[in-house]
Amino acid sequence: MLSAREAATAACQAKYEAAKLTTDQKNKALIQAASDLRKNTDKILEANAKDVLKARENGMAESLVDRLMLTAARIDGMAKGLEDVASLDDPVGEVIGMKKRPNGLLIGQKRVPLGTVAVIYEARPNVTADVFGLTFKSGNTAVLKGGKDAAYSNQAIIESIHESLNQCNITPDVAVLMEDNSRAASNELMKMNDLIDVLIPRGGAGLIRSVVENATIPVIETGTGNCHVFVDEDADPEMAVNIIINGKTQRTGVCNAVESLLIHEKIADTIMPALAKALQEKNVEIRVDDNLLQYVDGGIKATEEDWGTEYLDLIVSMKTVKDIDEAIAHINKYNTGHSESIVTKSYANAQKFLDQVDAAAVYVNASTRFTDGAEFGLGAEIGISTQKLHARGPMGLKELTTTKYIIYGDGQIRP
Structure with a gap:
């Protein structure tokens, strides 16, 4: 079983390769992943049934069981979400606002991936596919820390995605699912500044509060909804x-x-x-x-x-x-x-x-x-940010990029 650090290390080591993938390579892999999710529907539903049975035996509220439960239609919706992401413009490499300074320097900004994005989420297995699609298309790698209530479902989904990536000659380490579902593993992940660039919690108030209060990595807070x-x-x-x-x-x-x-x-x-x-x-x-x-x-x-x-x-x-x-x-x-x-x-x-x-x-x-990434035309969402820095509202591809300044000169030196 991969430890938290091993999972994060694998994703971190893959991030520069992920950033170099062309739009065509990414889109082909996303279409393949969508096709394989549909092909593996029975296998995914079988895994999900184990999670649902266990959740009900543990007394989970039916409204939360509904979030956990997958159907053929919901799996098709996950696949459609990947196809929608493939159809969207690739934000990576977009040059923003190139201007010429009086000294002749051309200064602009260029969209680049955030790097390695960790997402801690609860019993919503569709998040596994959504996070993969959005982080992958935006040139990032992902560390996925799902809740124990969806462990079988998440594993089946990531195995299908890895099958697709291998077919496309892309390392499966662009999306690594942590196999350790313990709270201790989550706490360890929250402090991996050396490996993780951004941490995004998706879940209830308790999870979000724990991440915000304990993480030493930059956090994009996705909020509860009163x-x-x-x-x-x-x-x-x-x-x-x-x-x-x-x-x-x-x-x-x-x-x-x-x-x-x-x-x-x-x-x-x-x-x-x-x-x-x-x-x-x-x-x-x-x-x-x-x-x-x-x-x-x-x-x-x-x-x-x-x-x-x-x-x-x-x-x-x-x-x-x-x-x-x-x-x-x-x-x-x-x-x-x-x-x-x-x-x-x-x-x-x-x-x-x-x-x-x-x-x-x-x-x-x-x-x-x-208020949903698909409904807003983002293909899917990695979460709905309720904070005000970097991103706010449903987070799609652009929200998973940052910018760097690019400067063209012809020999200028500062006087």
């Missing part, structure tokens, strides 16, 4: 209900699911009967403030803790506000910087919400479930 929908005074009630039901129930265990609702007090009488009914028909537990208890049969009184909770379950908190300013203040106090939405007919309020809400993705009259 996402809100604010229903403004003049919102279309039917539109609002549809957006909320989609955001809360289409998939509950994902970071862009809606967790909290803010209802303008002047529209509560109009929207609440239909909204409460629609949520309860989807078996959503509704936790409300005092003003909304009258509208929700069996409603639970919300506590202060509810306003800041990412449930990842069929639970939603709900509160009345007197105006858009109170809604924005509440969101900026309790959100996690992920995705926020307003439902309104007011152009002025829509613009105020877009301008003043502090989040990576801010919507007008649309579901927060669209």
Whole structure:
């Protein structure tokens, strides 16, 4: 079994070869990897079934089992994601902003890979394919540290990818899966400044907090999602209900699911009967403030803790506000910087919400479930960054590059 350091060393040693691959070489390997994922669907599903059985035996919540579970359609979606990445422009080598200085020097910037990217993630085996596709196309190598709950699935997926790379005469060390799933291995990985250039955590609040607090490697923080929908005074009630039901129930265990609702007090009488009914028909537990208890049969009184909770379950908190300013203040106090939405007919309020809400993705009259690399046209995503340095929002190919200055001269020396 590869140790954490052995895995990181292998990926680090491959990074300069990865950076030299041509766009054509990378695209052919990605297409081959997509084809092999489909070919190996039965093998991957067999491995995934072992993980799902074990997860249920260990009492994992069904919303999290859904994140772990693969189907033929989801594997096809992983393959399609690799094909989409292959179809995107290669950012590596792009020259940005070449300018001529008075002394004749031509100074510009050029996109280059980050190097070796480590990703620590939990029970979402599709991340294995997504990370490979994006890091590979952007000229990086990857160290993959999946959760123990998805160990069989991750191993089957990486074996399929390595099969593809070998067929294309590319070292499989461009994507190395750590076989040690222990917390100690994660802690060791977090401090490998000599081998890892960037560390990206993907998972729940506990994982992300642990990485941010303990890593000595530069970290790109991908955040939890306490996402809100604010229903403004003049919102279309039917539109609002549809957006909320989609955001809360289409998939509950994902970071862009809606967790909290803010209802303008002047529209509560109009929207609440239909909204409460629609949520309860989807078996959503509704936790409300005092003003909304009258509208929700069996409603639970919300506590202060509810306003800041990412449930990842069929639970939603709900509160009345007197105006858009109170809604924005509440969101900026309790959100996690992920995705926020307003439902309104007011152009002025829509613009105020877009301008003043502090989040990576801010919507007008649309579901927060669209915060996703594929939905944003990035092919896939390596994560959704909720920090503000280097990258913010869904991270695709460009976000996995950095720049270096390139300078052309004809003998200039500094006086």
